[in-house]
Amino acid sequence: MNQRRRGGSSRQLPIAPPLGGGRFLFILILVALAAIVLIGRITLLQVIDRPFLQSQGDARTLRHEVIPSHRGMITDRNGEPLAISTPVVTLWANPQELPSDGIQRVMLAQALGMSLDDLESRVARYENREFMYLRRQMTPEAAQRILDLRTPGVYQQREYKRYYPAGEVAAQLLGVTNVDDIGQEGLELAYQPFLAGHPGQRRVLKDRRGRLVRELGIISDAQPGGELSLAIDQRIQYMAYRELRAAVAENEADGGVLVTMDARTGEVLAMANLPSYNPNNRAGLDPRGLRNQALVDVFEPGSVMKPLAMAAILESGVVDRDVVVDTSPGWMRIDQFTIRDIRNYGELDLPGILEKSSNIGMSKLTLQLDDTTVWEKYNQLGFGQSPGTGFPGESTGSLPAPVRWSRSERAALSYGYGLSVSAIQLASAYTALANGGMRMPPSLLRLSEPPQGIPAIDPSVADDLLDILETSVGPNSGGRRARVEGYRVGGKTGTVRKTGLQGYAENAYRSVFAGIAPISDPRIVTVVMIDHPRAGQFYGGAVAAPVFSSVTGNALRLLDVPPDYEVE
Structure with missing residues (x-):
């Protein structure tokens, strides 16, 4: 039995030979090089490329938005309005963000007052772009009903629309503006620079979907157009x-x-x-x-x-x-x-x-x-x-x-x-x-x-x-x-x-x-x-x-x- 014990005790696990000095040094150098590369990369990103990366990040989050200017009013000689600008909402969409779900698209088309086929054909035309108009110059109430659907990829833009209280009575004298509120005929065209004013700019923070997160400040205030007082009564x-x-x-x-x-x-x-x-x-x-x-x-x-x-x-x-x-x-x-x-x-x-x-x-x-x-x-x-x-x-x-x-x-x-x-x-x-x-x-x-x-x-x-x-x-x-x-x-x-x-x-x-x-x-x-x-x-x-x-x-x-x- 003693012999069996001795025989059994003689079987031992192999022991790895100690790491030679050359191999240890090699691994140490590899670790050091990796640390140096990592530190260099961090330095490159945080110091050398920082302005570029910051600008690219800002470009994806910071926006300079135009503040539309209020077109000047046209009045008669007694101050009665003949042409005024009223606030409206324009709805636009990013076709690449619109949902593919058929029910959501049907609800959006119905809210916009168009058929599903019309909406689908419009989306198809702009599928490779990030912007398309859905409906321009809507009343804020009508636009809000569509926005309440919370359809992904649908956004709003504030604008102004020209309204003429006198209608056809003074149409040829006053003229008209186009959908972008730019004078096309009559006095609206003749006094376009005076009436138009100057738009302003603001800096805003938006998320990746283009939604407003925070307003960061006004760069320049919008200057409203001048008021034109006509001779007519x-x-x-x-x-x-x-x-x-x-x-x-x-x-x-x-x-x-x-x-x-x-x-x-x-x-x-x-x-x-x-x-x-x-x-x-x-x-x-x-x-x-x-x-x-x-x-x-x-x-x-x-x-x-x-x-x-x-x-x-x-x-x-x-x-x-x-x-x-x-x-x-x-x-x-x-x-x-x-x-x-x-x-x-x-x-x-x-x-x-x-x-x-x-x-x-x-x-x-x-x-x-x-x-x-x-x-x-x-x-x-x-x-x-x-x-x-x-x-x-x-x-x-x-x-x-x-x-x-x-x-x-x-x-x-x-x-x-x-x-x-x-x-x-x-x-x-x-x-x-x-x-x-x-x-x-x-x-x-x-x-x-x-x-x-x-x-x-x-x-x-x-x-x-x-x-x-x-x-x-x-x-x-x-x-x-x-x-x-x-x-x-x-x-x-x-x-x-x-x-x-x-x-x-x-x-x-x-x-x-x-x-x-x-x-x-x-x-x-x-x-x-x-x-x-x-x-x-x-x-x-x-x-x-x-x-x-x-x-x-x-x-x-x-x-x-x-x-x-x-x-x-």
């Missing part, structure tokens, strides 16, 4: 548009224009155009409604130019103020052209020539003058020149230079043919008659003080013509429908044949009236043009004069102008 504007629309409908016309101007300052108190459109809902927009015809379009004015041509005749000194002209037999031949009156008026004095609107009388007087006399007067009154309102696309009209004019061309100029004018130019010219010979340039903006007028007509001649214009709307005249109860008014009718591809059309006319009120102390000038009335009547006295009467009477009362006499 919203009360007169509404009334002018209403009366113009009624006249266009009653006479089955293609459209119409009305301009009411302050005779003392040139400020435009009303500017109505038809056809029009609703700038708040442009679905089914008629492109014709975009044009501000009062400033952009021109037309041959016809007989409304006769008082202005008569100013040139009286100032020339060639014709006595008490002259009598024989217009018999009601027609005359000049340069193989025949000039006619409606009938044979016989002998007419100067008031009679305007009251009867005699082309023969005006032609005979004009042909006694120098070749350029009437042209020079029209030039002084601003025809053939820019009105200077700053409105985009405003027309200069056409006043042909007096080079080799024939006698028939000189005669035609005196009764309003052979030139083209805009409604705003015509109204501005009539301020010279209403303002003692001083023409007031038109202004679409409210003026802080009356401007300096432009001398255009001799003051005594202007006063004489005011009295003559009053007789032109007398009880037995063609302009009698322009009369206003309680006020002395004056004006001139015009009926102009429209031009076509083959010259003057046979049965297409423009009906025009230009007038001043009150004659005792002129305050306003109004020009009315109805385009192509088809209901039977087409003379300016029958179609345009009643619009002048209604608008002028109401405007004088709104402006608290005292009446000239009591009305029973």
